[in-house]
Amino acid sequence: AATVEHTFVVSQVNMTHMCNEIPVTVVNGQLPGPTIEVTEGDTVIVHVVNKSPYNLTIHWHGVYQMRNCWNDGVPMVTQRPIRPNGNFTYQFDVAGQEGTLWWHAHDAFLRGAIYGALIIRPRNGAASYPFPKPHKEIPILIGEWWEKDLAAVDRNFSRGLYDEFSSGSTINGKLGDLFNCSGVFEDGYVLDVEPGKTYLLRIINAALFSEYFIKIAGHKFTVVAADANYVTPYTTDVIVIAPGETMDALVVADAAPGRYYIAAQPIQAPPPDTQTPEFATRGTLQYTGGVTNSSRADVVAPEMPHEHDTIKSFYFHGNLTGLRHRQRAGAGARRRASLRHARAGLHMPARPQVVQERDEPKSNQVIANMNNVSFHDATATPILEAHYYRRGGNGVMRLEPTSRATVVRRFRHGDVVDIVFQSTAMLQGDSNPMHLHGHDMFVLAQGIGNYDAATDEAKFNLVNPARKNTVLVPNLGWAAIRFVADNPGAWFIHCHFEFHLAMGMAAVFVVEDGSTPNTSLPPPPPGFMEGSP
Ligand code: C2O
Numbered sequence: 001a002a003t004v005e006h007t008f009v010v011s012q013v014n015m016t017h018m019c020n021e022i023p024v025t026v027v028n029g030q031l032p033g034p035t036i037e038v039t040e041g042d043t044v045i046v047h048v049v050n051k052s053p054y055n056l057t058i059h060w061h062g063v064y065q066m067r068n069c070w071n072d073g074v075p076m077v078t079q080r081p082i083r084p085n086g087n088f089t090y091q092f093d094v095a096g097q098e099g100t101l102w103w104h105a106h107d108a109f110l111r112g113a114i115y116g117a118l119i120i121r122p123r124n125g126a127a128s129y130p131f132p133k134p135h136k137e138i139p140i141l142i143g144e145w146w147e148k149d150l151a152a153v154d155r156n157f158s159r160g161l162y163d164e165f166s167s168g169s170t171i172n173g174k175l176g177d178l179f180n181c182s183g184v185f186e187d188g189y190v191l192d193v194e195p196g197k198t199y200l201l202r203i204i205n206a207a208l209f210s211e212y213f214i215k216i217a218g219h220k221f222t223v224v225a226a227d228a229n230y231v232t233p234y235t236t237d238v239i240v241i242a243p244g245e246t247m248d249a250l251v252v253a254d255a256a257p258g259r260y261y262i263a264a265q266p267i268q269a270p271p272p273d274t275q276t277p278e279f280a281t282r283g284t285l286q287y288t289g290g291v292t293n294s295s296r297a298d299v300v301a302p303e304m305p306h307e308h309d310t311i312k313s314f315y316f317h318g319n320l321t322g323l324r325h326r327q328r329a330g331a332g333a334r335r336r337a338s339l340r341h342a343r344a345g346l347h348m349p350a351r352p353q354v355v356q357e358r359d360e361p362k363s364n365q366v367i368a369n370m371n372n373v374s375f376h377d378a379t380a381t382p383i384l385e386a387h388y389y390r391r392g393g394n395g396v397m398r399l400e401p402t403s404r405a406t407v408v409r410r411f412r413h414g415d416v417v418d419i420v421f422q423s424t425a426m427l428q429g430d431s432n433p434m435h436l437h438g439h440d441m442f443v444l445a446q447g448i449g450n451y452d453a454a455t456d457e458a459k460f461n462l463v464n465p466a467r468k469n470t471v472l473v474p475n476l477g478w479a480a481i482r483f484v485a486d487n488p489g490a491w492f493i494h495c496h497f498e499f500h501l502a503m504g505m506a507a508v509f510v511v512e513d514g515s516t517p518n519t520s521l522p523p524p525p526p527g528f529m530e531g532s533p
Contacts, residue, residue, distance in 0.1 A: 001041040001093075006034060008058065010105075010114065011051040017145055018167060019181040024113045025052045025150070031173040032141045032206070033103075033116035040098045040123045046090045048082055054151060055081035056110055060092060060118060061244065062101035062228055062469040065438055068092050069384055069489025070524050072437055074106050076377045077492050077508055078384045080529045081107060091525065098122045099228030100202040100246040102141070109150035109157075109498055112166075115206040117141060120228065130323060131224045131233060131250060134200035138191060142214070142241070142264050143170040143206045157502035164499075166209060169264055169281040176281045177296060185296070189283030191262065193253035200224075201249050205241040208498035210266035211313060211431060211472070214239040216285055217260040217302035221249035223320070229440065229467040230323040238305060240267070240316040242433035244470035244496030257287035259299040268307045280304075310431065310475040317474075318446055320466040375407055375494070375506035383408060383508050384490040388521060407507040411485040413514035418444075420451045420480045421473040432473040432500060436509070438491040440467040441481040451478040470496055485511045488521040 012023040015031065027033035038044060048058055059073035071092045075081040082088045098120045105114035117139040122128045144166035146153070153164045168175045176188030193199060201221075205212060214221075215238050223234045225248035241247050265280040284299055305312050411417060419441075421434050444460040460480060473479045494506035513520035 001043065002039065003043045003045060004036065004038050005045045005047075006036060007047045007049065008033065009049045009051055010056060012053070017175050017181075017186060018147070018179055020147055022147055025054065025110055026113050027116065031113055032143065033114060035117040035119060035139055036103065037119045037121070038094050039121050041093070041095055043091065043093050048088050048090065050082045050084055050086050050088075053084050054107065054110060055083055056105050056107045056114070057081055057088075058090065058103055058114070059106040059437075060090070060101070060103050061435075062097075062246070062440075063092060063094060063118070064097060064440075064487065065092055065489075066095065066487055067489075067519075067521060069438060069487070069491065069521060070528060072489070072491070074437065074492045076382050077490055079382055088529065089527075094120050097228050099225045099230070100139075100204060100248050101228050102204045102206060102246065104206060108154035108502065109146075109208060111206070111498070112144060112146050112150050112208050115141065115143065117202065117204055119202060129224075130230050131222075132198060134250060135194070135197035137200040137202060139172070140189075140201050140203045140214075140262075141170075141172055141206050142204065142212055143173065144168070144208055144210075145170050145175055154498075154502055157499045166207075166279075168279045169207065169210070169212070169266060171262065171264055171281055171283045174281075174283065176283055178280060178282060188281070189262070191283065191285045192288055193251075193285055194288050195253055195257055197253050199251050199253065201251055203239060203241060203247045203249065205243050205245050207243050207266075209243070211240065211242040211433070213265045213267060213305050213309075213312070214241060214263070215265075215302040215304060216251060216262045217300040218255040219251050219253075219260065219285070221251055223247055223249045226320055226466060227440070227468040227470060231466055232321045232323050232464070234319055236316065236319075237302075238312065238316070240313040242313075242431065242470065242472045242496070243498075244433045244435045245468070245472070251285075253285075253287060255287075257289055259284050259286045261285075261299055261301045263302050263304060265304050265307065267310060267313060313431065313472065314446070314448065314474045314477070317443075317472050320443070321461070321464045322442075322466050324464070375504040375508075382490075383510070385524075387490050387510050388524070408490070408510055409507060410510045410512060413486065413488060413512050413519055415485040415511075416482060417485055418480065418482050420478055421471070422451055422478045423473045423476060430497065430500070431475040432505070433470050433496040434473055434479075434493065435470040435496045436483065436491065436493045437469075438487045438489060438511075439483045439485070440469055441471055441483045442467055443471055444480040444482055446474055446477060446479040448474060448477040451480065456480070485509070486514075486519070487511055488513045488519065 008027045015024045057073040057075045071090045072078040101118040104111040126133045145168045147167045171189040174189045175186045177185040179186045261282045263282045442465040491509045494501045
C-alpha cells in the first residue's frame with residue numbers, strides 16, 4: 001500500500017461567471033478542488049493550510065475512518081475548527097471500500113465551493129470491477145454557483161431565513177450555455193468520447209440544495225455503484241442524485257457521432273412551494289471525429305423529466321439493490337454478516353418546524369429537527385474529545401433552555417441499529433438525504449406516507465439491500481435503514497441539504513469502545529488540537 005499526500009491551501013480567489021467577478025473560497029485556487037485518487041489499502045495524508053478568513057474543517061465523505069474518528073473532520077464534533085492562518089494534517093487509511101467518494105468543507109456553507117472527488121480504485125486493478133473495464137473513468141461533480149456571500153447565507157439559514165438561492169448549477173465547476181452574459185454564452189463542461197467505447201462516469205452531487213436529474217441525450221446509463229458500494233447493474237435513461245450521494249454509471253458511446261447535451265436539472269419541491277428558482281445546467285458529450293464546430297442548435301438536447309417529478313426519484317432509489325462482490329472484504333464483509341436482527345431501534349421524524357423566536361416573539365423562525373430536538377453545536381469541547389476523556393454527559397446535552405440542544409445518542413459497540421427516518425415536512429415538500437458518518441447503512445425499505453411497523457416491516461429487504469452512506473428519505477415518506485455500530489467514536493448524522501443542517505437536522509451517534517483494544521478508539525494522534533477552543 002502507498003501513501004498519497006496532498007496539500008490543500010484554502011483561500012479566497014476571484015472567479016467570474018455571469019458577468020460578475022466575485023471572491024470564492026476554494027482549495028488550491030480551483031473549483032472543484034483537487035481529485036484524490038487512491039488504491040484500496042492506501043494511506044491518505046492531507047495538509048490543510050487555512051489562508052481564508054473562515055474557521056473550517058475538511059470531511060472525507062463516506063470514508064469509514066475505522067477507529068480513526070479523530071480525522072473525520074466535523075467541527076466541534078470530532079475536532080476544533082482550523083482557524084484562519086492555522087494548519088491541520090488529516091491522515092487516514094482507505095480500507096475495505098472502493099468506488100467514488102468525495103471530500104468537502106464541513107463548516108457552514110463553505111462546502112458550496114470547497115469540495116472534490118475521492119476515488120478509490122480496487123487493489124487488484126480495474127480487472128476486478130464487477131462490470132466490463134471502461135475505456136476511461138470521468139469524475140462528474142454537480143455543484144452550484146453562489147454569487148452571494150456563503151457565510152452570510154449560512155447566518156440567515158441558521159436563523160431560519162431560507163429564501164437564499166444559488167445563481168446556477170455547475171458540472172465540474174462550469175455553468176454551461178444556458179447562462180448568457182451580455183450575449184455571450186458560458187462555456188460548459190465537455191466530455192470527449194470515442195465511438196464504441198465505454199466510459200465510467202463517477203457522478204457526485206456536491207450541491208448544497210438540490211436533488212438532480214441527470215440525462216445525456218441519445219444515451220443510456222448503467223448504474224453500477226452508489227456511495228462506493230456496487231449495485232446490481234441498473235439501466236436507465238435518467239440518474240437521480242441527492243446531495244451527498246455518488247452514482248457510478250457506465251455510458252457507451254453508441255450513438256451517431258455528433259454532440260449531445262449532458263443536462264443536470266434540479267428537482268423542485270412540489271407546489272405550493274414553488275419559490276425555489278434553482279437553475280439547470282448543461283455540458284456536452286462530443287464524439288471525436290464528429291463535427292465539433294457545429295452551432296449550439298445542432299447539439300441534441302435530452303427530454304427532461306418534469307421538475308416536480310419526485311416519484312421518479314422514489315423509484316430510481318427503490319430500484320437500487322446491493323451486489324455481492326468477491327473483492328469486498330474487511331469491515332464490509334463483517335457488516336454484511338451481521339445484517340440479521342436489530343438490537344436497537346429508533347424512529348426519527350425529521351422535519352422543519354415553526355417555533356417562536358425568543359428574543360423577537362413576533363417573528364416566526366423555521367428550524368429543522370430530528371425527534372423534535374434541533375441540533376446545536378457544542379460550544380466549548382468537541383463531542384469526541386469530551387467522550388474520549390469521559391467529560392461528556394449522557395444523552396441529550398441541553399445547552400439552552402429551548403428546543404435546541406446537542407443531541408447525542410449512545411450505542412454499544414456491535415449494536416445493530418434500525419432507524420426509520422420519517423419525513424413529516426410541514427412547510428416544504430423536501431426529501432431529506434440523511435448522511436451517517438463512519439458507517440454505511442443498509443437501505444431496507446422506503447415508502448410514501450407514514451411508516452407503519454405492522455405492515456411495513458414485512459417489506460424489509462434483508463437479502464440484497466443497497467449500502468449507502470447517504471439515504472434519501474422520500475418526499476413525505478419514510479426510509480428504514482440498518483447499520484452495525486462497529487466503529488468507536490462520535491459520528492455525525494445529518495441531512496445533507498445544507499439548509500436543513502443549518503437549521504439543526506442533525507445528531508451525534510456515540511459508539512462506545514468494544515471490549516478489546518482492537519475495537520476501541522485510540523488516543524488522539526500526536527499534535528491533535530486539544531485544549532483551548
Ligand atoms: Cu458530506 Cu457530514 O457530510
